Amino acid sequence: MSLTKPELLQAYRKMYEIRAFEERLHLENTGGDIPGFIHLYTGEEAIAVGVCENLTPQDYIGSTHRGHGHCIAKGCDIRGMMAEIFGKETGLCRGKGGSMHIADLEQGMLGANAIVGGAPPLVIGASLTAKTLGNKGVGVSFTGDGGSNQGLVFEAMNMAVVLQLPTIFIFENNGFGEATGHDYAVGGRNITRRAEGFGMPAVRVDGVDFFAVYEAVKEAVQRAREGGGPTAIEAMAYRWHGHFEGDPMLYRAEGEVERLRAEKDPLKIFRSKTRKQLSDAELDAIETEVNALVDEAVSKAKADPYPPAENVLTDVYASY
């Protein structure tokens, strides 16, 4: 294992931040305080963190409608995210974006994106910037199994291969796009092989295992930084909640989610794989800290003011 103890602790912290953030949102949303649509990332934490622990703030990621995990992993401020999701002036996008549009360019986060398949074309652009400026940066796009069928995504893969861009295409295969299984929607039933057809290395990894994701991405990032072009990585994982909050998941086996929570929990798996390096006490302490942070983020977000109505006309060139 190539990671130091502080790195391992950091990885766990990030994963737990996502977990605590999302599970709290689930509760808050049930309470009815949150405007708009919410898509939770719980169960897929190892992907976002396994990817982003390989990146620096000079690297860029582009995300999906299910973007909270990517934001947290890439370093977005949790308070700013929570305030954004609650629609407050103090939010990362000053309340204008919401859950599906959280962005933080200073952290290299190009935005959640509510257009399925929207990120890959943008991310190859960030990769082009890195290549043109010669700064060794990379761009990473996240796309779901459902999104993997979108024309935008295929075009971006082809372009990245043609221009040999430093891009990593992460496919988060959580089994479903809304209520439709990946086995139905993905022609050939194999996102990895389809990506390979575009002429780049592609691997499938266990997306609930932080280490599997981390190592595959590490290799891809290194290749990209060295001018070796793009890579596709399909990370197999599971969505614990509904497509959006409110989906009763009629299409899933009874007891499936309970089983996943028991057997496929990225955090539990991480704990068991790091038993030799990290103690439960250390990890529990992190959880306590993070819980407090999320509590604070929620109370702050609730207390913070909404943006004033006149802000509807700011951040745009038109004054009418």
Added chain:
Amino acid sequence: MSLTKPELLQAYRKMYEIRAFEERLHLENTGGDIPGFIHLYTGEEAIAVGVCENLTPQDYIGSTHRGHGHCIAKGCDIRGMMAEIFGKETGLCRGKGGSMHIADLEQGMLGANAIVGGAPPLVIGASLTAKTLGNKGVGVSFTGDGGSNQGLVFEAMNMAVVLQLPTIFIFENNGFGEATGHDYAVGGRNITRRAEGFGMPAVRVDGVDFFAVYEAVKEAVQRAREGGGPTAIEAMAYRWHGHFEGDPMLYRAEGEVERLRAEKDPLKIFRSKTRKQLSDAELDAIETEVNALVDEAVSKAKADPYPPAENVLTDVYASY
């Protein structure tokens, strides 16, 4: 060889019709009589005819900007085509479409299409009709090597696999999209392999050999009619003229086209492969007939009237 003598004669006639039509257009265009853009199909005749000799009028094809060959092969009237290209009232589309929009639904020709990659999504629709009505029809789309990189095409392939539609995706790899070589633009440099990644059988064939195309398409059509789903076929061929009439082809080797005309002429190759079944005299007679037909088509097209200006308001629901 599974083809009867009348079938062979018919195939040669169709290929020669295309050849004569296109070479005549080349001349007429130089004369300056033809409005708009012209893209010639010369050199690729074996593909259109190798495909369409497997089809009936109940099968549909969707074409490209370089569509004259497909139209002729699918049975469009040469006089109506010529008149259309000259912008005359007697044209197949009454002068409203022109070279890039010739269509004839009665012949199962869904239209040339000036949007690169435009045909495949439409053709899967025709295939869906056939599947839904259970009439054993198939849909065939033509796309160039350049067009093979368009998102529309990937989406159509994926959909055809998911719904197991009776579609054949023909990729005419003539080496170039405009001035850009296929080796540059096609990620992975292999259209066939990329199509395979979508989960369908895919083969590459020699596109200047009528028989190679014919046999591959035959198998694909049979599979499609029997409910076996889509197939992709990449036919390797050569474009003899510029991308459009007027392109000086700076990007091509000196003498290349002359060499192709000598060595890769689909008509010559057909003649040499059918030496045992067909006599030169028989084939020459066909050429003479076709030449007369094309002559007639051109004189008629020139003599025919333009549509009256008030036709600008017909064939559309609005009256202003």
Added chain:
Amino acid sequence: MAIKTYREAVKEALAQEMERDERVVLIGEDVRGGQAGTASPEKLATIEAFGGVLGVTKGLWTQFGSSRVIDTPITESAIVGMAAGAAMTGLRPVAELMFMDFFGVCYDMIYNQAAKFRYMFGGKAKTPLVMRGMIGAGFSAAAQHSQSPYNIFGSTPGVKVVVPSSPYDVKGLLIQSIRDEDPVIFCEHKALYELKGEVPEHAYTIPLGVANYTREGTDVTIIALSAMVHKANAVADKLLKEGISVEVVDPRTVSPLDEEGILESVASTGRVVIVDESSARFGFAHDVAALIASQAFHHLKAPIVLITPPHTPVPFSPPLEQAWIPSVERIEAAVRKLMEA
């Protein structure tokens, strides 16, 4: 007459047309919903987990089966293109785009294809396709899920554009749209799905291009579409008590447009307010204002008033979004001002 929601009316229109004409098929993402799930095979063989994200088509798969209710991957160009190709060759597909905001990933299949076939092929093709989808702000669905691009659709020749405001209208117009020989873009406002109203049981049609006067009046004409009609009606009802007589014209279809129906009302009132959620520029309000300024100029007693959102994306935060959407207050103020002028 039975009272039904707008959502039920949409579904009833689909069901009745599918029953009447087996060439009518539904195509879209999760229009059934639940394919290849992890539930037991028996359960999967019966459920419609989604029936469209808003449950509009729920029940149709059970009734018509997988060859008529076709779930697709997330691949809008292929959905709309497939529908167009199927329409040219003998089916009458109803493609669902879910949110009309997604038109940007697939509009070529309407703009350069379906909309043009009939004309471009010299009258030799028909493309009887309906593309359904949601429009409208008000749910904090944010910038990419709250738009109303019927103005963009309306600028495309060859395509018809329908934007119904009531359960009665949505059923009659959808049936008509499915029977129409031209491609139709059918815009359902999210805020209306729960709206209830009288809807006859039987299949009926409302012709495209005929406006509905939802209020009759003599002082001011308000022209409004979709969710905005109800705001206009509220203003009309309120002001009537004060003796201001407001006529509300709901054109119902953006294209074809009932120009006469609009101009007649303008001729009788001479004062015009147009309320439009589509855009601050190049919107429905502008299109209708231009019609009036060129065709009914001499009837006008005062400037035409346009009430639109600002020229900005739709903001997420509820107070910003409320400031963005044309409000009853703005409409009322505009009418009052016109009466003073």
Added chain:
Amino acid sequence: MAIKTYREAVKEALAQEMERDERVVLIGEDVRGGQAGTASPEKLATIEAFGGVLGVTKGLWTQFGSSRVIDTPITESAIVGMAAGAAMTGLRPVAELMFMDFFGVCYDMIYNQAAKFRYMFGGKAKTPLVMRGMIGAGFSAAAQHSQSPYNIFGSTPGVKVVVPSSPYDVKGLLIQSIRDEDPVIFCEHKALYELKGEVPEHAYTIPLGVANYTREGTDVTIIALSAMVHKANAVADKLLKEGISVEVVDPRTVSPLDEEGILESVASTGRVVIVDESSARFGFAHDVAALIASQAFHHLKAPIVLITPPHTPVPFSPPLEQAWIPSVERIEAAVRKLMEA
């Protein structure tokens, strides 16, 4: 001052900005042209076979090399999306769409992405991207290669839209567009590429949102864009000899729009003709007519006249296409009629 064509002016703007700022890159199909050809390696290493289909960018690859002049596959969503992503992260890309008619295959990358980032991300992003492409009918390029969808672009908040009519304007506006921090859609009319005019050698800018009065007059205001400006000028020149004084206002940019510049002219003449190639519905003519009917109503002496194409696709055959395009004759007749009214 040197006389140059519109085409040369475009290229000069690109070259000068690329020289000044190395973050400016060109992206598009065959913007160089000739990659992986069959010519000898030596020849391929030097030629720009196309330089864009109309030769506009020819010479730039030789000057700036492959990392600044980037040939792409035929993949417009990836071209425009890549440009948007590059713009957010530090480059200033100029993406070429070749024909603006192709917007339908890639518009999401403008409509829901580039145009919205600044607003949707609370002011924390800029997307200094230019999307260039051709518009316009007149070449029998038929229904899918002759359109002018600047009305659709103009209805999208967050994006700026430029539609220049002269060599002088096209250079100054393109340089300004490249330096602008917002995404700009830059529409070049095919019929203008050979037009000659005075173009200074040095780099200069023309601000976006400032109209140009190409003719000054007192009787009638004609508002026109792009190729239509020249038709309006011709009518003005002809009628001046008869004592009819026509003012021609070329807004030059559709968005932002010089509302004051338009309204001032209307205030002085009271008679308005708007000539617009974009669309018979929801077009630029409608947008401007609405502006005038709401803001300058009391100055109007007569109905606003809109001269647009019919609400049909662009037909191929030359006589049909000529009947489709707004003509000098129609403009002249409209002005005469206004003077009689």
